[in-house]
Amino acid sequence: MTDPSMVRFYEENGYVLVKGLLTKAESRAYRDECHAVLARLRPADPTWGSARELAGGPTELRHCHDAQFYSAAFARLMVDPRFTDVAAALMGSENVQLHHTKIFVKPAEKGSPFPMHQDAAHFPHTRHTVGAAIFHFDDAPEDKGCVRVVPGSHRNGPLPHIEEGGWHLPLSEWPLDAAVPVPAEAGDVLFFTYLTVHGSGINRADEARTTLLIQFRDPEDRPAGDVHRSRGQGMMLRGFDPTDGDARGLRP
Template sequence: MPPISLTPEERQFYQKNGYVHVRGLLTPEDAAAYRRESHALAERIGENDATWASQRGQGTRITHCHDVQFQSAAFSRLLLDERLTGVAQSIIGPNVQLHHCKMFIKPPEKGSPFPMHQDYPYFPHARHSMIAAIIHFDDAPDEKGCLRVAPGSQALGPLESVGADHHLPEFPLETATPIPAKAGDAIFMNYLLVHGSGINRSNEARTTLLVQMRDPEDEPLTEGHGSRGQGMMLAGVDPRREAFAFAWERKTA
């Protein structure tokens, strides 16, 4: 499939609001195939729950898996898909580097919510080039706990957060802007954008892949939130000049 680039209007929308909704990034057939791959992976890895600490004990659950490209070649192909990387280049620039990725499945009727937060506290960077792409493998209407955002909040910069989950109680989830999405849609957002999602109250799962990407020249301020795949170039090159070292010689976070 050919690369996809943002139009000038979409770029302007992103700059103002901190996110852009790209409809039909994947075909319905592609999305359905990745949904099957995601649920097959969930079956293989077994029971797990990524519900945030502040939301535990309320009867909800969410399945997740980091570094899915090491579990299934299908996800390796998706990370390098020019439809994904083309939009990322429209935002970041020609060089796009993987920070990490993770699959989420919100189960029917009890899929865990995410309170409003910024991604910044988890992996702060000097130039704030970090973006997330949320790729939808099935429909995500509001009743499934779709993404909710505070448009323009990225302009506020890093905000002081609360608790281990770094949530922002001054931004109620209920009053945030919902972004319902169709299977194959993707939402690209800056990591300073305040966002969250509600409980999946529907009778169907909500299945997504989150891909965090950055400019390789944007220096991390901390070395937390490491990933096996971190540093993989998805588009362009890494222009930094570093002395060669074998992987086993490098320090890891």
């Protein structure tokens, strides 16, 4: 059962770090799986242009969309009750639906930062139930570019973003260094709402930072536009889809 204080903290601050959701051994296995998947794929660097401006020099990022289509390990993790039960409690819904997944690896010494932004700018929804879970498969202290958040920023609703060089908030108004760092250990999972302003710093350490992102929503929360479609989007991770009958024309 999810601790009620965890839910209250999430509702007030827009994020919560769940310690030790995975064991250290599980984290090492998932870390190895992430790097094995990326080794099989053609290298691609999704670093935003504004991120390099923020870094003041060249940086790198490795990533993979829809991780569950490349390894069954991630398909199993997506429906693990340790994850889905927390997601359901934080959303206040018994039903948890997939939006998308991504592997992110920040290489050692020059892993790309992310300027401050809201995920809502990339895939707005009508009821704003969308949440994110970042699984840490190795330690993420500040020098490895851990996630930074602005507590309570979710209460401001959707904010205007800058499209040039990425899709982020104005750098001068939302400096990365002013945000609260959320260092994590292998096995920890950071949950936050898609309205929470967040970003992450440069990985300056001598080890890569390896994470898996799972974005989820209440199935009754509909997209506000036809954007950011992903393979497997709409898969139920917990419970059922109450809108399924309507979609198929099975209800009067």
